[in-house]
Amino acid sequence: xxxxxxxxxxxxxxxxxxxxxxxxxxxxxxxxxxxxxxxxxxxxxxxxxxxxxxxxxxxxxxxxxxxxxxxxxxxxxxxxxxxxxxxxxxxxxxxxxxxxxxxxxxxxxxxxxxxxxxxxxxxxxxxxxxxxxxxxxxxxxxxxxxxxxxxxxxxxxxxxxxxxxxxxxxxxxxxxxxxxxxxxxxxxxxxxxxxxxxxxxxxxxxxxxxxxxxxxxxxxxxxxxxxxxxxxxxxxxxxxxxxxxxxxxxxxxxxxxxxxxxxxxxxxxxxxxxxxxxxxxxxxxxxxxxxxxxxxxxxxxxxxxxxxxxxxxxx
Amino acid sequence: xxxxxxxxxxxxxxxxxxxxxxxxxxxxxxxxxxxxxxxxxxxxxxxxxxxxxxxxxxxxxxxxxxxxxxxxxxxxxxxxxxxxxxxxxxxxxxxxxxxxxxxxxxxxxxxxxxxxxxxxxxxxxxxxxxxxxxxxxxxxxxxxxxxxxxxxxxxxxxxxxxxxxxxxxxxxxxxxxxxxxxxxxxxxxxxxxxxxxxxxxxxxxxxxxxxxxxxxxxxxxxxxxxxxxxxxxxxxxxxxxxxxxxxxxxxxxxxxxxxxxxxxxxxxxxxxxxxxxxxxxxxxxxxxxxxxxxxxxxxxxxxxx
Numbered sequence: 001x002x003x004x005x006x007x008x009x010x011x012x013x014x015x016x017x018x019x020x021x022x023x024x025x026x027x028x029x030x031x032x033x034x035x036x037x038x039x040x041x042x043x044x045x046x047x048x049x050x051x052x053x054x055x056x057x058x059x060x061x062x063x064x065x066x067x068x069x070x071x072x073x074x075x076x077x078x079x080x081x082x083x084x085x086x087x088x089x090x091x092x093x094x095x096x097x098x099x100x101x102x103x104x105x106x107x108x109x110x111x112x113x114x115x116x117x118x119x120x121x122x123x124x125x126x127x128x129x130x131x132x133x134x135x136x137x138x139x140x141x142x143x144x145x146x147x148x149x150x151x152x153x154x155x156x157x158x159x160x161x162x163x164x165x166x167x168x169x170x171x172x173x174x175x176x177x178x179x180x181x182x183x184x185x186x187x188x189x190x191x192x193x194x195x196x197x198x199x200x201x202x203x204x205x206x207x208x209x210x211x212x213x214x215x216x217x218x219x220x221x222x223x224x225x226x227x228x229x230x231x232x233x234x235x236x237x238x239x240x241x242x243x244x245x246x247x248x249x250x251x252x253x254x255x256x257x258x259x260x261x262x263x264x265x266x267x268x269x270x271x272x273x274x275x276x277x278x279x280x281x282x283x284x285x286x287x288x289x290x291x292x293x294x295x296x297x298x299x300x301x302x303x304x305x306x307x308x309x310x311x312x313x314x315x
Numbered sequence: 316x317x318x319x320x321x322x323x324x325x326x327x328x329x330x331x332x333x334x335x336x337x338x339x340x341x342x343x344x345x346x347x348x349x350x351x352x353x354x355x356x357x358x359x360x361x362x363x364x365x366x367x368x369x370x371x372x373x374x375x376x377x378x379x380x381x382x383x384x385x386x387x388x389x390x391x392x393x394x395x396x397x398x399x400x401x402x403x404x405x406x407x408x409x410x411x412x413x414x415x416x417x418x419x420x421x422x423x424x425x426x427x428x429x430x431x432x433x434x435x436x437x438x439x440x441x442x443x444x445x446x447x448x449x450x451x452x453x454x455x456x457x458x459x460x461x462x463x464x465x466x467x468x469x470x471x472x473x474x475x476x477x478x479x480x481x482x483x484x485x486x487x488x489x490x491x492x493x494x495x496x497x498x499x500x501x502x503x504x505x506x507x508x509x510x511x512x513x514x515x516x517x518x519x520x521x522x523x524x525x526x527x528x529x530x531x532x533x534x535x536x537x538x539x540x541x542x543x544x545x546x547x548x549x550x551x552x553x554x555x556x557x558x559x560x561x562x563x564x565x566x567x568x569x570x571x572x573x574x575x576x577x578x579x580x581x582x583x584x585x586x587x588x589x590x591x592x593x594x595x596x597x598x599x600x601x602x603x604x605x606x607x608x609x610x611x612x613x614x615x616x617x618x619x620x
Contacts, residue, residue: 061407108604111611115350115406115550119542120607126539127600134593244539248414255411288422294415298408299400 008309012263015270019169023162032161039165041273043229046172048253048265050222053179055251056260057188058215059195063118064105064125065250068098068220070132070242072227077237078138080146087150087158091228098224099217101128106216110209125247132239143238150232158232168229172266175222180262182218191215256297258306267305317451322572323565328457330564331464335519336541337548337556338471339512345551345617346488347402347505350409353393353416354516354541355534361386361517362529363424366433375438379521383514390513394506402505417535424531432530435521460522467518468557475553484508488551540567543599547606549613559614563599570598 019042026035047069054060075094084090109120138144149158158164182188193201194208201208231237240246249272257268279286301308340354364385369378393416401412437456444452475481486494487501495501520534527533544563548555575591582590606614 055407061410063410108607111607112546115344116546116611118350118406118410119546120603123539123543123546123600123603126536127597130596131593134596244535245417248410251407251411252414255407285422285426287418288426291415291417291419291422294418295397295412298404298412298415302408 006310008306011309012267015263015267016173023165026162035161035165037273037277039161039168039233040230041269042165042168042172043226043233044250044253044273045266045269046168046175046229047223047226048250048257048269049172049175049179050219050226051250052254052259052261052265053182053222054212054215054219055254056258056264057179057183057195058191058212060110060212060216061118061251062109062121062216062219063244063247063251064121064123064128065219065223066242066244066246067105067125067128068102068223069227069230069246070128070237070239071098071101072224073231073237073241074132074135074138074227075224076150076228076231077144077146080148080150081138081144085148085151087152090150091225094224094228095221098227099221102217102220102224103213106213106220110212110216122244122247125242126244129239129242129244132242139238141239143236143240146231146235146237149235150228164232168233171225171229175225176262176266178222182215183262187211187214252294254304256294256304258304261304261306264304264306271305317449318572319569320447320449320451321453322569324453324457324461326565326568327561328460328464328564329568330561331461331468332519332523333537333541333544333564334557334560335464335467335515335522336537337544337560338468338553339515340541341545341548341551341553341556342475342484343509343512344545345553346484346508349398349402350406350413351398351512352410352413352538353420354512355538356417356420357386357390357513357516358520358523358534358537359424359529359531360389360420360520361514362435362520362524362533363428363433364517365521366435366524366529367428369435375436375441378435382521383517386517387510387514390517391506391510393513394509398509399502399506421531430531432528433524434528435524437525456525463518463522467515471553480504480507540599543603545613546603547614549615549617551617552613552615555613555615563602566602567595567599570595574598 019038022034022038026032047065050068051062051065054062072094075097076090079090079093105121105124109117109124112120132138133141149164152158156163156167158167183192190201190206190208190211194206194212198208227241230241253268253272254265255268256272257266258264276286276290279289283289297304303311336354336358339357340351343349343351343354361382365379365382367378368381368385369375372378372381397412397416401409441456441459444454445458447453473481475484483494483499483504487499487504491501494504516534519537520529523533540563541560544556544560547563548557548559574595578591578594610616
């Protein structure tokens with residue numbers, strides 16, 4: 001009964017309510033900058049949530065997750081560039097393209113384990129990055145401007161920034177809900193089981209690689225949808241979205257917030273991006289502070305912020 | 316034909332540079348079981364330090380030597396301060412911790428040297444070209460890189476396989492506690508190996524600088540290529556790294572030089588000029604995918620791992 005009213009539960013509820021109230025603040029204060037920032041945070045939190053599903057629950061350390069962000073974004077961007085703005089075409093295409101790439105990349109990467117897996121996912125993401133750099137028609141290195149946001153036939157108007165923010169927030173909460181459903185399903189149990197003891201899972205008859213691959217594809221397409229949102233948000237797409245440091249940032253969000261925790265990636269994304277924003281106001285060289293901070297999190301706070309909150313309640 | 320030979324030499328030179336990076340990575344991984352993403356930072360630091368020392372002392376060689384010693388020192392300090400605490404942790408912790416180090420070093424370099432790159436000028440006698448068999452003129456400096464890198468490879472082989480330190484390193488890799496129990500300071504040994512790896516990466520960075528100038532983040536793309544080398548060669552294997560890096564260097568260089576022309580034979584020239592560069596930059600990743608399908612452990616897996 002008291003499960004929700006822990007320190008951790010209260011923080012999460014407060015966070016979600018605060019996120020829902022951002023547009024209200026923006027309208028009252030007349031300052032639209034926080035809305036832009038928080039739309040970005042919500043979209044990246046969704047990408048981090050998708051990574052958390054394979055990293056936190058499945059134990060697959062993918063260092064190339066930003067590739068799907070880019071693939072989803074480019075699917076929207078390229079279709080828009082060719083003059084088709086219908087979201088009914090763009091978004092399913094973004095999902096399909098990222099799912100298909102995750103299927104191919106995952107099938108190859110899952111032949112390996114441990115460190116190899118980290119390096120191979122990184123290398124394939126770099127390959128996707130170079131493909132985008134080579135797309136001369138679509139801006140190559142410089143990227144391309146997307147002149148119109150996805151259109152949904154008048155049902156929702158994404159060019160309204162507040163509507164768009166709520167769409168992003170709803171999709172984020174939707175992906176957290178989906179993760180919750182998946183993790184507690186038989187399928188999710190097998191994926192988690194394969195993380196703790198792959199050999200034992202195989203011994204009792206589960207073809208774990210197939211399960212892992214499915215999880216990898218689900219995470220990839222969820223991230224692709226986040227990419228479609230990102231393209232609509234920035235109205236711009238360039239290979240920089242897929243730069244390998246973006247993949248690193250996603251991992252940082254997951255670990256900082258708390259791996260294998262449903263709301264961890266959201267907490268991590270909010271913390272990291274707000275911290276970046278604050279620090280970059282203080283000094284131009286903010287990364288000199290953030291870098292060692294990652295090291296400290298790794299050394300002293302392995303459960304992430306969510307772990308600390310859960311711990312605070314236990315005392 | 317002349318072009319082909321020249322491109323082969325360029326490929327060999329690039330491959331050997333990759334080897335210097337990959338050797339350090341694979342040694343550190345094989346021995347300490349540590350994934351070091353910040354290895355590329357030592358590549359960058361070596362270049363910046365050497366260029367600075369060369370400008371101070373006015374001598375190319377003094378600058379390079381001082382730069383390498385400084386990189387060695389930085390490597391050992393990084394190991395003592397930060398990475399020593401990460402040994403024995405899982406690989407995700409290594410990735411995150413060293414990712415933080417990359418951000419730190421990139422920003423540190425920007426803070427000290429500013430956002431613009433640094434040049435390292437070659438002494439006049441290196442800035443010439445020599446005539447090879449068959450009348451090809453090839454830059455002396457690039458030939459020098461090949462010679463130095465081959466010498467380093469030989470040195471590594473002798474160090475690891477034929478000396479007492481090398482014996483300890485190999486013993487530490489197979490059973491850390493036992494070596495410690497026999498009275499060897501294994502932590503010091505690890506710090507030395509890490510410093511050596513850093514200096515190797517620094518050497519690669521220094522040698523690349525006269526050709527490409529020292530820039531912030533210069534170590535990152537080549538680090539990912541070094542990962543590809545390690546995946547192809549088999550992790551922890553210096554021999555595998557050597558063969559795979561030359562292979563990758565040749566395929567990448569020759570692919571970039573000739574694939575666009577080959578495409579022109581098949582496709583229209585407009586299609587070829589778009590597809591050519593994109594596909595040639597993907598070539599080594601295809602190679603990696605093929606190796607993964609055929610031999611997921613790499614071409615030269617370390618026995619017993």
